[in-house]
Amino acid sequence: MIYLSLFTISFLAATILPFSSELTLAGLIATSNYDNLFLLIVASFGNVLGSVVNWVLGFYSRNLTTKKWFPFKDNQIKNSSKWFRKFGKWSLLFAWVPIVGDPLTLVAGLLKVRFIEFIILVAIGKVSRYFVVFYLMG
Template sequence: MSDLYAYGILIVSAFLSATLLPGSSEAVLVSLLAAGQGQPAFLVGAASFGNVAGAVVNWLLGRFFSHYGDRAWFPIASESAARARLRFLRYGSWSLLLSWVPVIGDPLTLVAGLLRVGFWRFLLLVSAGKALRYLVILSAWQKWPAS
């Protein structure tokens, strides 16, 4: 597999993982690292880019499509949105640093759109949190003893 193909797979996986769809970009990243596909820094960059792009989709859904929140096809249940909204109101936009956390992260990014958090602030905080997560995974993988 070419490195470009590996980066593309990782971007798509990370994007889907961040858009309320099931996915595991972490497993894809570690698999590519273990297979020696791509440069580690570029893999982290690709994963971060895809994951942040997916979070931006959630923000856009919250910002421009919130009036459809009661519809069955809307990608987040109203209970999840309510919990994320309470957490967001309690901790403010700094809670977006936790947008990488499974289960709560995706609703947080949608709620940021609902609450009209400024796009650049959103992008900065989400990018920092998500990139840090992938850097920690890379660091752990590099320190893991080879078998």
């Protein structure tokens, strides 16, 4: 059950919701009651999958970004778009960065970044971030 909870928190942390999956992962590793490598894998998979949802949302909802209910605010999209214009697809390595990272994955979808490139770059960044937590706590 704890692995499902970690997956859910990591997934939601990759959306606009303010969850801290790093603290959750660190806390679980600190208890030493679980398989730490499996915790790393579950957190990584959930967080990357959450970013995929953002990419799909951006890819298929270009006309919805102006709606009030849309989960990302205009200024978040503009800031992330600046990052994207400055660093190109390589900015996706920073999809884990708070505030800018989640809208960045949406912008990648809006700009029709190839999915395979998206998933590789986002996974490298997000798994690396969790690996740092894993290493520091282990």
